[in-house]
Structures are given as C-alpha cells and as structure tokens.
Amino acid sequence: MGVSKEKVIVNDRLDIVLLQDIPNLHLPEYGLPVKIVKQQYPHLRVGCSVHSFEKAKDAEEAGADYVIYGHCFETNSKRGITPNGIVPISQMKKELRIPVYGIGGITLDKVPLMKQAKADGVAIMSGIFYTDAPIAVTKKYREAISK
Numbered sequence: 001m002g003v004s005k006e007k008v009i010v011n012d013r014l015d016i017v018l019l020q021d022i023p024n025l026h027l028p029e030y031g032l033p034v035k036i037v038k039q040q041y042p043h044l045r046v047g048c049s050v051h052s053f054e055k056a057k058d059a060e061e062a063g064a065d066y067v068i069y070g071h072c073f074e075t076n077s078k079r080g081i082t083p084n085g086i087v088p089i090s091q092m093k094k095e096l097r098i099p100v101y102g103i104g105g106i107t108l109d110k111v112p113l114m115k116q117a118k119a120d121g122v123a124i125m126s127g128i129f130y131t132d133a134p135i136a137v138t139k140k141y142r143e144a145i146s147k
Contacts, residue, residue, distance in 0.1 A: 009047070017044065026068070029055055038063035049103075053088045053095075060098050067092070068123055071104025072114070076126060078104060089117040111144040121145070 009024040010017045014032060017025045018041070026047045027034060034048050047066040048059040056067045071078045072086050083104060092100045099120035106114060106122045114122050124141055131137045 014041075029059075034059055034062035034064045051084055053091050056088075056092050056096060056100065060096050064098060066099040066101065066120075067096075068101045068103050069119075070102060070123075072102045073105030073107075073110055075105035086113060086117040086119075089114075089119050093118040093120075108140055108144055111141065115145075 005022050008022050009026050010022055011026045012028055012031050014025060024045045029049050029051060034046055037046055045065045047068060048064045050056040050059055050067045050069050056069060059067050069089060071083050073083050089100055089102060101121045101123055102114050102119045103123040106124055107127055128134050128138055
C-alpha cells in the first residue's frame with residue numbers, strides 16, 4: 001500500500017523534494033535557510049527543527065510553516081546531552097502563530113505532559129522504531145494523543 005506524497009515529509013533534502021514533487025520539507029536548525037527556501041519555493045510546506053524559543057521565533061519570522069522543538073526528554077539518540085525540557089513550548093504557544101511539535105524521549109507516559117504544555121503534536125522515533133510491535137505501539141500513541 002502506498003502513501004500519498006502529501007503525507008511524506010523529507011528531512012533536509014530539498015533536491016529529493018523537488019525531484020519527486022513532494023510538498024513537505026523539514027530543515028535542521030542550522031541547515032538551508034528557511035527564508036531562502038520559502039522565497040524560491042513558496043508552494044512547499046517547510047518546517048524547521050529548533051532548540052529554543054528564540055530559534056522558534058526566528059524560524060516563524062523566516063516563513064516556517066511549523067517548528068519541531070526538542071529534545072524534550074532524555075533520549076538514546078541524544079545520549080549525554082541535557083534535554084531542553086518542555087517549558088519553552090508553553091512560551092512558543094503563547095507567542096507564535098505556527099504549530100509547535102515536540103520531539104525527543106517522548107514515551108507514552110510523557111504524552112500527557114506534552115498536552116499540558118499545549119504542543120500541537122509530537123514526533124516519535126525510538127518509541128516506534130525500537131519495538132517488536134510498531135503498529136500496535138503507534139495505535140497506542142494515537143490513542144494517548146487523542147484523549
């Protein structure tokens with residue numbers, strides 16, 4: 001079963017987005033400048049990873065359609081790096097007009113904390129990739145988010 005291109009978000013590869021006519025691009029905080037990408041390709045939905053309120057504000061001003069803030073909690077993919085916590089999400093939600101998603105160490109038991117912080121959603125990697133039952137776990141995340 002295929003996935004429509006509208007549901008695909010390509011990370012940091014503008015070339016692939018353009019060659020495959022995929023409408024969604026996600027940029028790293030210190031990658032291609034959001035402003036230039038949006039000026040050249042206004043039809044693209046462009047998101048940006050951020051690690052502070054200030055960078056989130058910069059991304060919005062540059063034209064980002066959303067930000068993914070992290071890493072929120074301890075995670076194996078950022079082992080030894082202190083998490084940024086979730087407090088900045090509340091500030092972002094008060095002052096930004098674009099959606100703010102959280103990433104990093106978001107386990108099922110952390111979903112309620114993300115909802116309290118008013119995150120628009122969460123990005124999950126390890127919680128799904130490192131399980132023997134990814135479909136079942138994904139359904140559990142969806143249920144937790146929908147409550």
